[in-house]
Amino acid sequence: MNGSHIEITKDLTIPKLFLRQCRKYGDKKVAMREKEFGIWRPYTWQDYYENVKNLCLGMVSLGLKKGDKVAMIGDNRPEGLWSEMAALCAGGIGVWLFQDCMMEEVRYIIDHSDAKFFVGETQEEVDKALSIREACPKMERIIWDDPKGMRNYTQDILVSIKQVQELGKEMERREPGLFEKLITEGHGDDVCLLFYTSGTTALPKGALLSHWNMLTMGHNLMSVDPCYDTDDFVSYLPFAWIGEQMMSISCGLQMGYTLNFPEEPSTARDDIRQIGPHVMFAPPRLYEGMTRQVQVKYIDSTWIKRKIYELSTKIGYKVANLKFEKQPVPWTWRSLNWLASAFMQKKLKDHLGMSRLRHAYTGGAAMGPDHFRFFHALGVNLKQIYGQTEIAGISIVHRDGDVKFDTVGTPIPETEVKITEEGEILSKSPSVFLGYYKNEEATRKTLVDGWLYSGDRGFIDEDGHLVVFDRSKDVMTLSDGRPFSPQYLETRLKFSPFIQEAWVIGDKREYITAVMCIAYDVVGKWADDKKINYTSYQELSQKPEVYGLVQKQIEEANKDLPSPAKIRRFVNLYKVFDADDEELTRTSKLKRAFVENRYKDIVAALYSSADTVHMDTAITYEDGREQRIKTDLHIQDVIKA
Amino acid sequence: MVEASELREGDTILKLENVHMYFGRVAALAGVDLEVKKGEIHSIIGPNGAGKTVMMNCINGLYRPQRGNIYYKGRDVTHLKPHERASLGISRTFQKIELFGGMTVLDNIRLGRHIHLKSGIISGSIYVGKTKQEELAARKFIEEEIIDLLEIESIRNKTVEMLPYGLQKRVELGRALALNPELLLLDEPLAGLNLEEVEDMARFILDINQEKRWRVTCILVEHDMGVVMDISNRVFVLNFGNKIMDGTPAEVQNNPEVIKAYLGEEELYATRR
Numbered sequence: 001m002n003g004s005h006i007e008i009t010k011d012l013t014i015p016k017l018f019l020r021q022c023r024k025y026g027d028k029k030v031a032m033r034e035k036e037f038g039i040w041r042p043y044t045w046q047d048y049y050e051n052v053k054n055l056c057l058g059m060v061s062l063g064l065k066k067g068d069k070v071a072m073i074g075d076n077r078p079e080g081l082w083s084e085m086a087a088l089c090a091g092g093i094g095v096w097l098f099q100d101c102m103m104e105e106v107r108y109i110i111d112h113s114d115a116k117f118f119v120g121e122t123q124e125e126v127d128k129a130l131s132i133r134e135a136c137p138k139m140e141r142i143i144w145d146d147p148k149g150m151r152n153y154t155q156d157i158l159v160s161i162k163q164v165q166e167l168g169k170e171m172e173r174r175e176p177g178l179f180e181k182l183i184t185e186g187h188g189d190d191v192c193l194l195f196y197t198s199g200t201t202a203l204p205k206g207a208l209l210s211h212w213n214m215l216t217m218g219h220n221l222m223s224v225d226p227c228y229d230t231d232d233f234v235s236y237l238p239f240a241w242i243g244e245q246m247m248s249i250s251c252g253l254q255m256g257y258t259l260n261f262p263e264e265p266s267t268a269r270d271d272i273r274q275i276g277p278h279v280m281f282a283p284p285r286l287y288e289g290m291t292r293q294v295q296v297k298y299i300d301s302t303w304i305k306r307k308i309y310e311l312s313t314k315i316g317y318k319v320a321n322l323k324f325e326k327q328p329v330p331w332t333w334r335s336l337n338w339l340a341s342a343f344m345q346k347k348l349k350d351h352l353g354m355s356r357l358r359h360a361y362t363g364g365a366a367m368g369p370d371h372f373r374f375f376h377a378l379g380v381n382l383k384q385i386y387g388q389t390e391i392a393g394i395s396i397v398h399r400d401g402d403v404k405f406d407t408v409g410t411p412i413p414e415t416e417v418k419i420t421e422e423g424e425i426l427s428k429s430p431s432v433f434l435g436y437y438k439n440e441e442a443t444r445k446t447l448v449d450g451w452l453y454s455g456d457r458g459f460i461d462e463d464g465h466l467v468v469f470d471r472s473k474d475v476m477t478l479s480d481g482r483p484f485s486p487q488y489l490e491t492r493l494k495f496s497p498f499i500q501e502a503w504v505i506g507d508k509r510e511y512i513t514a515v516m517c518i519a520y521d522v523v524g525k526w527a528d529d530k531k532i533n534y535t536s537y538q539e540l541s542q543k544p545e546v547y548g549l550v551q552k553q554i555e556e557a558n559k560d561l562p563s564p565a566k567i568r569r570f571v572n573l574y575k576v577f578d579a580d581d582e583e584l585t586r587t588s589k590l591k592r593a594f595v596e597n598r599y600k601d602i603v604a605a606l607y608s609s610a611d612t613v614h615m616d617t618a619i620t621y622e623d624g625r626e627q628r629i630k631t632d633l634h635i636q637d638v639i640k641a
Numbered sequence: 642m643v644e645a646s647e648l649r650e651g652d653t654i655l656k657l658e659n660v661h662m663y664f665g666r667v668a669a670l671a672g673v674d675l676e677v678k679k680g681e682i683h684s685i686i687g688p689n690g691a692g693k694t695v696m697m698n699c700i701n702g703l704y705r706p707q708r709g710n711i712y713y714k715g716r717d718v719t720h721l722k723p724h725e726r727a728s729l730g731i732s733r734t735f736q737k738i739e740l741f742g743g744m745t746v747l748d749n750i751r752l753g754r755h756i757h758l759k760s761g762i763i764s765g766s767i768y769v770g771k772t773k774q775e776e777l778a779a780r781k782f783i784e785e786e787i788i789d790l791l792e793i794e795s796i797r798n799k800t801v802e803m804l805p806y807g808l809q810k811r812v813e814l815g816r817a818l819a820l821n822p823e824l825l826l827l828d829e830p831l832a833g834l835n836l837e838e839v840e841d842m843a844r845f846i847l848d849i850n851q852e853k854r855w856r857v858t859c860i861l862v863e864h865d866m867g868v869v870m871d872i873s874n875r876v877f878v879l880n881f882g883n884k885i886m887d888g889t890p891a892e893v894q895n896n897p898e899v900i901k902a903y904l905g906e907e908e909l910y911a912t913r914r
Binding site for chain 1: 781784785788789790792794795797844848851852853
């Protein structure tokens with residue numbers, strides 16, 4: 001049964017919907033599963049209800065009031081979702097942080113959001129919270145979940161989720177019916193989530209989303225691609241990413257499908273395969289990772305398997321291309337495709353956990369057409385989603401049978417999209433956010449007469465599909481004056497399994513250059529096979545053979561580009577771009593202005609005649625330690641000037 | 642299962658009395674006395690060839706000392722075989738990893754549990770009643786206590802020889818824990834690990850020692866002085882088979898005799914930090 005019959009009114013809130021679904025399914029249906037100690041453990045809707053109720057009342061008895069913020073950090077676990085739902089039920093506002101946030105980011109967000117409670121999963125998160133305690137006096141309680149390593153923590157500010165739930169049970173005994181009463185008090189226009197956007201340029205901004213925003217977005221997406229309450233979804237991407245909120249909370253509640261939580265982030269891939277989800281939404285880097293995995297396994301396998309793979313993909317590409325061009329697939333190709341599917345694609349999809357997949361979505365960043373074609377050739381219905389946190393995650397999506405790999409699709413119902421004269425993409429829908437928290441100026445710039453200014457440049461093509469060119473501020477001008485999207489070239493480069501990250505430079509310059517980060521494991525394996533010795537990433541990246549390899553990948557990407565858009569010179573960086581070094585956002589987007597400043601020596605050298613550049617910088621480890629790196633980097637010409 | 646511990650924190654769990662161990666005419670241990678209290682992390686340090694591993698082997702029964710006695714929980718165990726000592730609750734890891742390379746991580750750890758499984762071949766093959774309960778309990782123990790503690794969920798079904806060295810060390814610790822020991826002998830658990838792995842391993846040792854569930858007394862042979870001085874309750878200094886001193890880390894660090902004995906032995910105090 002699909003849930004599109006649920007009518008979204010201004011009075012409806014996420015907790016009200018939660019209550020309704022709990023009553024409907026009770027203990028007859030599994031709401032979520034968590035893999036723990038090697039076994040999938042189910043929680044019915046009744047368990048979900050009990051846990052949220054106790055947690056919610058516990059938080060209330062600790063002093064949570066309507067409108068208070070509850071900050072949460074941790075891996076995807078039922079307890080995390082319960083905390084969020086509990087906060088919402090009490091009329092609170094959820095604020096999620098990325099698990100790998102550095103101390104300074106945590107401090108900024110906790111302080112800026114005025115969070116009253118901090119919910120952390122393990123000792124690591126508790127440590128983060130304790131160390132910013134002085135700087136964030138508004139934080140009243142730190143709630144923790146996993147007792148491991150917590151034996152020596154006696155601070156008064158700490159309380160475990162179990163204790164909070166006990167407090168909740170007491171509260172329930174004192175005031176029965178309070179939980180339901182709290183939920184009834186909510187209204188659709190109330191703020192439910194405060195979302196800190198990744199911000200490629202400045203400090204993160206907090207977007208305020210209402211229940212109405214979240215629910216209408218889920219409703220409109222589900223009316224395009226319905227899900228069913230018998231579906232399975234694997235929740236393993238950070239809750240701090242709007243896409244995960246959209247699937248786990250908004251769509252999940254409306255459809256009543258089962259959420260599955262992997263045991264650990266490191267086991268997610270195996271766990272996904274065991275579940276075989278029906279629907280998947282992930283940023284491009286996940287799909288890029290899968291493609292790389294397949295390409296590497298292909299290089300590693302035996303002759304006969306490689307031949308079968310080559311033949312099957314050829315058939316797959318042919319059929320996919322026919323479908324892209326909306327041409328009928330002749331029966332000969334259809335039967336060949338059936339064979340290819342039986343011999344190869346089906347098994348490969350099973351390994352990737354995609355065997356039951358109905359819809360796969362990608363969003364959050366640009367994805368290269370090559371990756372797109374790759375998945376369609378496998379028979380995976382991969383579709384682009386376009387949207388921002390400010391529009392609750394989604395405004396545009398591909399329709400089944402109308403997928404074009406260079407577009408992002410057409411607007412979902414109740415959504416209007418238009419392009420300004422400068423080419424900026426604007427959108428309007430019931431899901432457009434309320435504004436930025438404590439930032440009037442940014443709100444005024446982004447939200448004009450109900451239209452959301454995206455800061456992306458794009459156009460609408462002859463079929464009514466939106467084409468996103470790039471971030472407006474990232475669009476480069478080539479030497480011949482034409483505009484050019486660096487992202488386009490970067491995603492092309494990243495289709496090579498040997499390339500992890502690429503940064504294309506050349507705005508208003510004579511020619512285009514690139515800074516390349518090799519994929520350590522893949523290039524490392526390639527080097528092993530070639531008997532090339534190396535001890536570290538840094539050393540490997542500077543090997544002449546590796547330069548040769550990277551050059552080949554660049555030449556491939558340069559092919560069929562106009563001459564001014566071709567990469568002329570490149571350098572292999574001694575490390576991979578990392579969010580901890582602030583080079584990427586937490587959602588893995590390159591912060592161009594930042595890297596441009598950080599690596600200005602490299603940029604200068606790329607536009608000189610030098611063939612080496614000396615580097616002397618510091619890198620930051622995940623635990624905050626720093627190390628200095630001194631090295632010489634070689635610069636190579638792809639095309640001789 | 643190990644018999645219920647009647648010892649309290651601070652009671653002597655292990656005592657070596659005047660232990661001599663000769664190889665030909667070489668005295669590997671020349672009358673060593675050691676007393677380990679329950680609940681401690683007791684480290685043994687000394688230069689290469691001092692006799693540290695010989696001491697471990699004597700405690701766990703791989704070597705039988707020519708003279709002297711070893712008491713475990715007040716009982717003379719000098720003449721017991723290694724497996725008999727293991728069933729009393731003495732477990733160990735090795736300096737050079739001694740895992741079964743062709744088996745999975747889970748199988749290696751299960752092997753450590755085997756000594757506590759009572760069911761025979763026949764009941765084992767029909768898997769009912771007590772046998773089933775025993776198996777389920779063993780599974781629960783391994784999954785919930787060991788794999789979760791050591792954070793090796795993602796490799797539980799991998800073959801050991803395919804794993805990097807640092808993880809193999811962790812698996813070996815897991816196997817030693819599967820025995821549910823009261824006394825754990827750790828022979829250079831940090832050797833060959835990188836900085837991050839050292840920090841993880843030190844944390845695991847502390848967890849095993851302090852977590853209410855475990856409370857395992859540890860004897861630690863280790864060269865990484867930073868870690869030894871950080872986590873030990875007592876440090877025993879050995880040189881050429883002789884005890885130099887036995888005291889708290891602070892006492893050892895300030896003892897002129899220790900410093901004298903290791904003059905020039907800079908790496909003794911070498912640490913990664």
